Every structure is written in structure tokens, then in C-alpha cells.
């Protein structure tokens with residue numbers, strides 16, 4: 001298991017459970033060790049207390065050789081709950097009296113006992129041996145005096161040993177009980193800790209996982225993300241609220257930005273196709289529309305005409321009243337032309353005072369009529385600027401689109417040449433330049449007599 005690859009949930013579990021499990025195990029081990037020690041020590045102390053009581057009490061019986069006295073002493077000793085057997089030996093290790101099933105002690109072992117009890121353990125048994133000391137008690141002395149002489153411990157000699165065996169099984173049972181109850185408490189404690197740790201880890205990892213999912217969705221381009229706000233902790237709850245607020249703000253900003261981009265794109269597209277002064281379609285659109293018209297005339301027989309319009313004496317307005325006046329005049333002329341057109345006609349501004357008019361779906365004579373009316377309207381228009389009145393005209397060169405052309409620029413060149421001819425012939429007139437002059441059409445080369453005096 002590589003800790004660096006653990007998920008947040010498992011890391012939190014580890015952080016919560018590992019110290020608790022280690023601590024609980026250590027405490028349990030300590031409690032068990034100390035409990036076992038206490039039980040062993042208590043048993044030893046109990047054995048020592050019994051032999052310490054028995055040894056001086058057996059002094060008289062050993063000296064006097066009164067085995068009945070010793071027997072009654074041992075009977076009293078074995079009446080104790082833990083004592084399973086007891087015995088008295090003389091100084092040579094000869095058994096003087098015994099009660100219960102006593103294990104036989106080696107005389108060397110007895111001789112090693114000089115200054116107090118020594119323990120000896122065997123399975124299910126703890127043996128305690130203590131020397132019986134005598135300070136030269138007279139057999140005829142009072143028993144009380146003998147006790148007092150024994151109590152002084154001055155110049156005493158070992159005259160025998162008392163041997164007591166204690167049953168360790170109750171103590172072992174108590175130890176087992178302590179062990180199992182400790183393990184039980186440990187298991188329950190760890191289980192409760194695990195349940196709490198899992199709930200705590202979930203309360204952190206789940207909101208974090210929701211946040212991670214939300215961030216991932218946003219990174220993937222889904223800006224309308226809203227995560228459920230279920231966190232119970234104050235900080236995570238604030239984080240969830242903050243994320244949603246932030247996501248809403250980003251989404252809103254994105255929408256606003258997108259709308260601005262759309263507006264800017266639309267404006268750019270409009271500007272790329274329109275003349276900024278008059279608002280009419282520009283030269284690029286004109287070329288495109290002319291090509292469409294040429295294709296339509298070839299494929300569907302949808303004939304029409306192109307009128308190249310160049311204003312007459314426009315420069316005078318500029319020179320006399322300035323460019324602002326010239327601009328205003330251009331806008332008014334553009335409006336005037338637009339008002340006189342049919343729905344299917346297209347008017348574009350293709351130069352300073354030059355306009356191109358595409359008439360769709362009309363015969364040569366209809367086209368000539370429209371062009372003449374337009375010329376007349378322009379020449380009849382009086383432009384007033386700061387108290388001064390200007391009257392301009394328009395020279396119009398017309399080329400008919402009859403399905404015989406493949407190149408739109410040919411038509412434009414033709415119309416331009418016709419316009420030039422109109423200028424040359426005195427301005428303010430319409431000249432039509434068919435590529436192949438029509439028979440009997442006097443206006444095709446000459447144009448009408450529509451010149452207006454300057």
C-alpha cells in the first residue's frame with residue numbers, strides 16, 4: 001500500500017484510526033502487563049505472609065518434636081483459600097509434618113533458604129519456603145516467651161523450614177478474565193472509533209469530492225455548474241457556497257462576455273460590409289451581389305442592369321462648405337436613391353461620390369426608365385447648407401446583364417466606361433453601353449438629352 005496514492009477519504013481514516021489503534025493497543029498491553037504483575041505479586045505476598053506466620057509458630061513443634069502441634073498448624077494453614085498443601089522440615093531436610101499433596105523439595109534447596117522465604121513455581125502452583133529460626137528456646141518456657149525470643153532475631157539459628165504451596169489456577173483464571181475483557185473493550189473501542197472515523201472522513205471527503213467534480217466540469221467547459229450544498233462543517237459549507245457563487249459569477253460574466261463578443265462580431269461583420277458614412281453596402285458586397293446577379297442571369301435567365309452613378313460637381317460642395325457638408329450631401333443622396341428603389345434592387349457606395357446600382361429582374365427599357373427617374377430625382381434635389389443651396393446632378397453609365405457575361409468585372413468596366421461617356425457628353429445623363437449595340441436603339445450610345453445647367 002503506497003500512502004501517497006491513498007484517496008482523501010482513506011487518508012482521513014488512517015489519520016483518525018491509526019493513532020487511536022496504536023494508543024489503545026499500547027494501553028491495553030500495559031494494563032494487561034500491570035494486571036498480571038499485580039496478581040503475581042499479590043499471590044507471592046500472600047504466600048510470604050502465610051510462611052512468615054507459620055515459621056515462628058512451628059518453632060516450638062520442631063524443637064519439641066511434637067508433630068501433632070505441627071499438624072494442627074498446617075491444618076490451619078491449608079484452611080486458607082489459596083493454600084493447597086503445606087509441610088514442615090527439620091534442619092536436615094527431613095519431613096516432620098505435611099498436609100495436602102506436597103511436592104518434594106530437595107534438601108539443597110531448603111539449605112539455600114537463610115534469610116526469608118523464596119518462591120518456587122511449578123505449573124498451577126506457587127511454592128513458598130521460609131526458615132524456622134530459634135533463639136535457643138527452652139522447651140519448658142512459656143510459649144509466649146518463645147515467640148518473644150523468636151521476634152528478636154538475635155543470634156538465631158535455622159532449625160527447619162516451613163513449605164507452603166499455593167494454587168495459581170484462580171489467579172490464572174483472573175488473568176484470562178482480565179485479558180479477554182481488555183481485548184473486548186479494545187475491540188468495542190476500536191469499532192466505535194472506526195464508525196466515528198468513517199462518518200467524519202465522509203463528512204470531509206464527500207463535499208471535497210463534489211467540489212472536485214464541480215471544478216472538473218467547469219474545466220471541461222460546463223459553466224452552469226451548481227454543486228449541492230450538503231456539507232455540515234462550517235468551513236466546507238462556506239467553500240461550497242463560495243464555489244457556487246463563483247461559478248454563477250463566472251457563468252454570468254461568460255454570458256455577458258459572449259454577448260459582447262457577439263455584438264462586436266456582428267458590428268465588425270456589418271462594418272466589413274457597409275460604408276460607415278451612408279450605411280449602404282460597400283464595394284465588397286457590391287462585387288459579391290454583382291457576381292450573384294451574373295450567375296442568376298446565366299442560369300435562370302434573370303436579367304438585369306448595372307448602373308454606375310457618379311455625382312456631378314460634388315467637389316464644389318466640399319471646397320465651398322467643407323467636408324462636413326460634402327458628407328451630409330452624400331448621406332442625403334444615399335437616402336434619396338434608397339427611397340426610389342424597388343425591393344429587389346441593390347444600391348452600394350463604391351467610391352467617394354460613386355454609387356453602383358444593381359437592378360434585378362427587369363428589361364433594358366425598364367432599367368433605362370428607373371435610371372432616368374433616379375437621375376432626375378438627384379438633379380432636382382436642392383441641397384441646403386448654412387443658407388447656401390447647391391444643385392448637383394448624376395452621370396449614370398448603364399450595362400445590361402443579359403446572361404451573356406461570365407466575368408462580372410467586364411460589366412463593371414462597361415458601366416464605368418458608359419458613365420465616363422456620360423460625363424464626357426456633358427454630365428447629368430444616362431448612357432447605356434451594350435456590349436453589342438442593339439439595332440434601332442438611339443439611347444444606347446448617346447443617352448437622353450437630360451443635361452441640366454450647372
Ligand SMILES: Nc1nc2c(ncn2[C@@H]2O[C@H](COP(=O)(O)OP(=O)(O)OP(=O)(O)O)[C@@H](O)[C@H]2O)c(=O)[nH]1
Nearest residue numbers: 310311312313314315316318323324326327352353
Ligand atoms: N465630403 C466628402 N468628400 C469626399 C469623400 N470621398 C471623396 N470625397 C471627395 O469627393 C470628390 C470627388 O471628386 P470628383 O468626382 O473628381 O469631383 P466632382 O466635383 O464630382 O467632379 P465630376 O465628377 O467631374 O463632376 C473629391 O474632392 C474627394 O475628395 C467623402 O467621404 N466625403
